[in-house]
Amino acid sequence: MAVNDLVLRIGGESGDGYVSTGDILGRISAQSGYEVYTFRTFPAEILGGHVMFQVRIGTKKVTSRGDKLDILVATNQDGYEKHYRDLREDGLIVYDSNSTEIPAEGGWESLGVPVVDIARKLKYPRGKNAVLLGALVHLIGLNVEEAEKMIMRRWGRKSAEIGQKNIEVMRAGLDYAAENWPEVTSYRLLAPKAGGEERLIMDGNQAISIGALAGGANFYGGYPITPASSIMEFLAAELPKFGGVMIQAEDEIAAINMVIGASFAGAHAMTATSGPGVALMSEALGLASITEIPVVLVDVQRVGPSTGMPTKTDQSDLNLAIYGTAGEAPKVVLAVGNVEECFYVMGAAFSAAEHFQVPVLVLSDQDLSNRIQTVPVFDINRVKRLSRVLPDLDSGKEYERYALTESGISPMSIPGMEGGYYTAESLEHKTKGAPSYEPDNRNQQMKKRCRKMETISNEMVNWELFKYHGDRNPEIAVLGWGTSEGAVVEAIDRCRAKGISVGAFYTNLLHPLPAEKISEFVEGAKVIFVPELNYRGQYANWLRSQLGLEAVRYNRYDGLPFIAGEIEAEIEKLAAQIAAF
Amino acid sequence: MAVNDLVLRIGGESGDGYVSTGDILGRISAQSGYEVYTFRTFPAEILGGHVMFQVRIGTKKVTSRGDKLDILVATNQDGYEKHYRDLREDGLIVYDSNSTEIPAEGGWESLGVPVVDIARKLKYPRGKNAVLLGALVHLIGLNVEEAEKMIMRRWGRKSAEIGQKNIEVMRAGLDYAAENWPEVTSYRLLAPKAGGEERLIMDGNQAISIGALAGGANFYGGYPITPASSIMEFLAAELPKFGGVMIQAEDEIAAINMVIGASFAGAHAMTATSGPGVALMSEALGLASITEIPVVLVDVQRVGPSTGMPTKTDQSDLNLAIYGTAGEAPKVVLAVGNVEECFYVMGAAFSAAEHFQVPVLVLSDQDLSNRIQTVPVFDINRVKRLSRVLPDLDSGKEYERYALTESGISPMSIPGMEGGYYTAESLEHKTKGAPSYEPDNRNQQMKKRCRKMETISNEMVNWELFKYHGDRNPEIAVLGWGTSEGAVVEAIDRCRAKGISVGAFYTNLLHPLPAEKISEFVEGAKVIFVPELNYRGQYANWLRSQLGLEAVRYNRYDGLPFIAGEIEAEIEKLAAQIAAF
Amino acid sequence: MAEQAIKLTSDDYKSGVKPIWCPGCGDYAVYNAVLNALAELKVPFHKIAIGSGIGCSGRFPAFVKSYGFHGVHGRALPLATGMKMANPELTVLAIGGDGDGFSIGGGHLAHAARRNVDLTYIIMDNEIYGLTKGQPSPTSPQGMVRKASPYGTLEQPLNPLAMILAANASFVARGFSGRPKDLAVLVKRGMEHKGFSFIQVISPCVSWYNTYKKFRAIAKMLPEDHDTSDMGAAMKYAQDTETLWLGVFFERKALAYHELEANLQKQVHQDGYGVKSVVDRFLR
Amino acid sequence: MAEQAIKLTSDDYKSGVKPIWCPGCGDYAVYNAVLNALAELKVPFHKIAIGSGIGCSGRFPAFVKSYGFHGVHGRALPLATGMKMANPELTVLAIGGDGDGFSIGGGHLAHAARRNVDLTYIIMDNEIYGLTKGQPSPTSPQGMVRKASPYGTLEQPLNPLAMILAANASFVARGFSGRPKDLAVLVKRGMEHKGFSFIQVISPCVSWYNTYKKFRAIAKMLPEDHDTSDMGAAMKYAQDTETLWLGVFFERKALAYHELEANLQKQVHQDGYGVKSVVDRFLR
């Protein structure tokens, strides 16, 4: 019986280009109408070293990297050794029989392809990847024409001849597999839904970048850092086409201060970085908060503390995002959990920053940053685009930049506006911006700024930043944020199929926390479950500190994203405990 | 009837030197055997501007600035206008009758001293301060010889003649007051206890600096910032005498990295700064944590966010201290609440840093930094001095810097030790220091580092870092930290005198929180009360997030320290609520 | 909106917030020079943007009728860079002290220079940390005794002009608050220069390090025939420690950062290009 | 402990951790030069301390048998300064890349120079960000096209040698990984210099910006008769863009920071002085 969900991993030497084989395989699948989700690791070495690229292909939506592997492609001995434990018991190993030996003991099936020999025979020794690709196209039953088109797109761009050569070699690989592996349906994908919906195929950082453009971004100041750099690189190419500016600054401190200066001067300004960069920007975030300058900062989280493991994923900057400024600085913290919402949440981020005049932090992560997913085509009109509240400068009254309004939002002028001049003041200040150390004035301004948090809370609760999965009144209530969502969604589906009452509430809005929504959701639950990719249980602590909620925690901090199976197992344990109670 | 507790405030123009009059008055009092506690504000102007200096003098220990003023000294019209509201109803105004007019309406008594005239008559127009000083010496009944000695020490250092001149003028002021204000006992202090204990008279930053020396500090890297600079300046003078080094770095980032480098090389290294500086040091604190390098950082808190009000006091960096690093970085957070413990807590800070190989943050604040208090003479032998656990390098085994010990503390070699070389690695690393991205290794090292927090918890609970005030099993349990202590202690005394069951638990150890001690203390309490100088109630949130405790909060964030009266009023309200319940 | 039609005097550019500097502080001269330049160049109030760091000098923006930003310590340059690049129509000034600009902010200087951002950076160099009450700064002379250096500083002072010349800034000048008229001319020239202009102003701190006398004795205008395109000569004058040379040391023409950026934007412009164009590239 | 008695070769200074650089990377030549210098100078392993920042180049310390510190991005100099001042007996190296040292860490350079900290700072300048996969760095030529600069960079490159000369560093040299033998000599000379020695090594990145050819064509040793005490000449060679001059540009004798500090400590020393002496001053 053919399957509708397949997890395939390629493991091998990074320099050999097998990562791109995986990438192409994913794209062919997407092109053919499947849903796709990728996952990869990076070598510790700067060039070379072991890498793996995993692609999950489904006929229906897939939201996580998958549990066990159905197919392991070992392009060298390491590719076998390092990964065979992740293969399902009756899985398939496809391997380069010229370089790799598969011990007989394993319970799995295997297909050796003499990759080197085939490529050499066709006088194209560099074609090893294409050979393998061909074999896989046959094995899982992808559309060969789509494969050829994709090869031309990828390898034939510079020279049609090379493209053709690769197609030839791919076909040889395909033929070899067809001969040695007549249609074994258990590794073959069912046909995709005919005429399925249109899809985009992209990674998280791309979606964030496009979301920023949709949100009106026209200034980016940044500094390279893994895994955020590709946002800067994307916007370097795009912003000038939108009349915008991207500056690679000399460091993160310069970057965020440029962003603040640009925003003061009227730009929709942003930066993106990772933990170490956020730490360096902390002082300036306080500045943006007290001067009430809109700023969007994307934190693509990686494993800390300090340099940590830059190419591994983590959710451990939540504390830093909420608390990491000297003094008390109102700001908004958002999170994204999948490629699609990267786009929409960036719109919300700019709207919140501009409208409420606060710094907005968006937490993404390494896994999401370069994970390729098929996603529904973005609806650009759905993107929120609130703007700054401008002052009425013809009112005859002298302009008060920091007027004590009820909402806390004081109309904000922009350099170039006649009569609107003021000083954005990092010292505590009076309504017109002049510094003041008066206790009463301090109380008023502090309250005014903090009042914005209530306004934000009240308004943003209507911004479609929340999602429910599974039961709406579950016995086991999962509260989560960010990147864990995909695995949790699958785990919930599986558990509900087993009769367990479980549901999840995911919020993009982490600060201010949507207290009522959460309380409402967990009411009646027998247990609250909070899975997180960090050690301390930062969200669980945040929930406790804000709402007094007690949760069972499940934490992983080894740099890898969750798999659905481990969440499923935890939920089942909880269900058993509830039953036994 | 003479009094045993007097609050006196001098208000005037900063350039006029009246601050030093207040300071001298305090020192004369201390010299005469009284207990002293000062409080002051700073002008917004760089030179000139309005200032006030307050001194509280008691025959017994005084722990806060005092509530209402008994005596207001107005050296100009502003000195009256800005402060008369703080005078107790039947208080006394002493004023410069040459420059200031006191309206008749007030209920208080007043004594005008023609300060300018007197000084001029003695041909020493710069002697205005001394005239006033003389008047006050008479009014409150201080020892005249002590006053003369102190004048010689202060004004006679450079020229004995000037000293003599000031004494002469002081005597004239005294005579004038004696004539016009025959002994009115209600403003006169009772004699201090004869042969009272020896006392030191110093401010918080001085006590911190000396505590650091006692804790073994021999390296300081810093950058000037109000209100921390005087620690750097103190140590600049002292460290070289101890064979130590003080470097004024180019910025806070350089400072903390120098400190880390020095500590790596074996020094007991520290820095001190305030909020903006801590923010800038955040990245390097993560570095110290993952590389397990001892570091002591004193944060003399001032009002934030951002530049805020640099010369005002606040307790709003607690969140930053606990949470303000990217990723999860074990560290210790301590707090100090009075001049005496500044000394001892610095010993604990160095011991914790050195012994547990973690960054230790010590939270002080602006008020404490330059508040002068009389304190019992420091017992240098009581200062904790734990050292680094050194490795046995002759064991024949290859040295493992990050060995997976049970306590989490891995013996640490120091450059210069043969056979002990290793790389302190900001990337996640294996036991010998080599970088590693392996999930299993990551888990082990992360657990090892975090295990230290338990070890710390278990050990530091025995370090005398906790204090109980008032009832041990109170109905109203006050949980506090840092600078609020003095006012709380007085408020508790007053409330208990009224029959209210109230007690306080103060901890110098804020992270890891002494969970058991706190739980034990609040057990049986009807209400928990947490007063803090911040907006959010950071300690209250921390208690909730760590222990699930719910507290009634009382927050002040206008830059001024608490007065006992406001705490007293809050406690009384709570008591009434409990009674009504 | 139209430019102001009526003639403005430098007083018109005062914001009404009274400077808080000590009487006699060198910063007043800089203040007057800037007011004067703004009036002479007839810059409309609402088109002026001034970014500053922290220090006595950093309090500057609030005193000028203009858009101002009193930022954090050491970041006047990135702040001002952001302003100019977000709105090239603004006349942008960056302001700070020697601590702000050469110590904590020292890393930004060469980068503003190599970008050739069109703004005027004025450093009020008093060779001391004024606001924090007299600690030595990177330009303080070796051996300076202050509370933070009770036995005298061990470090050599930096030579800011030599360093900024080495960074190939397109306009480099030095003024002295003790010579307010010459200073006013310099500031105006700096503001007229298209690109990054750097002006070091020796601006004595009367409270913590009064250097009026010391510098008056050795201050001299650069020779009339000094060739401002001669980097070698500029460097020599900058490195001369006997005389405090004043005037424009170096100037060169080059496109400013925002001009290069505008060219780039023109070059990549596509009619009708928008978010949808970007999204469509990702259709599978 | 006694110094090693037996003669050591440069191989003995390898830590056993294999460098992770790409084959052909210029950093190998720097590695060998350092190993060689250590061996020739017979520095005992346990008296070497190497501090670095983040970058390909920053991975250096782990590969040397020594005490090492792989710190955070841009802070090699303050880190190493702390080491040297805490224990002057150590032979201290600071290591980094052009991004690490001239971009994020650019603010520390002049200050290490003016302190004259006795350490050798080696920057492996590949005119690119290697580790983060090829973004332009402050020394990248104007117009460089990379992902982060798809239309070419707009900024001029910095001239690090000119800037460090302007900061009056006491030892300034340039080497080239394409000339490993000359490089080895330079590194040794830098380590022998007492005080702050700065060595810029042109160390091509074969993966993102292979400049071997470009620089081989224009690399030349400084003339034999170059006077290393002549700042003006040094500056001229540094500013020459036609030729990549190699060798020691400038050197001067001056007391190192730790020597000045030691003198100070001696000067203020008081027998029997201790914490009690300090406390007693505060007795009322």
Ligand SMILES: Cc1ncc(C[n+]2csc(CCOP(=O)(O)OP(=O)(O)O)c2C)c(N)n1
């Ligand atoms: C991050 C940070 N560190 C330190 C300070 C404290 N601080 C304020 S101004 C200043 C230096 C002032 O010197 P300078 O820049 O020369 O300005 P001046 O007052 O002399 O005009 C310092 C260190 C601060 N505000 N922020």
Ligand SMILES: Cc1ncc(C[n+]2csc(CCOP(=O)(O)OP(=O)(O)O)c2C)c(N)n1
């Ligand atoms: C605070 C911080 N910002 C950014 C980074 C990301 N980062 C790592 S190395 C590097 C630059 C590398 O370039 P360079 O210093 O020239 O060293 P190379 O790799 O070329 O030797 C950057 C930006 C980081 N690790 N930390």
Ligand code: SF4
């Ligand atoms: S302290 Fe010095 S720099 Fe500051 S205002 Fe006064 S004179 Fe000027």
Ligand code: SF4
């Ligand atoms: S990326 Fe470049 S700099 Fe880094 S190791 Fe490879 S060749 Fe060297």
Ligand SMILES: [Mg+2]
């Ligand atoms: Mg200054």
Ligand SMILES: [Mg+2]
């Ligand atoms: Mg580089």
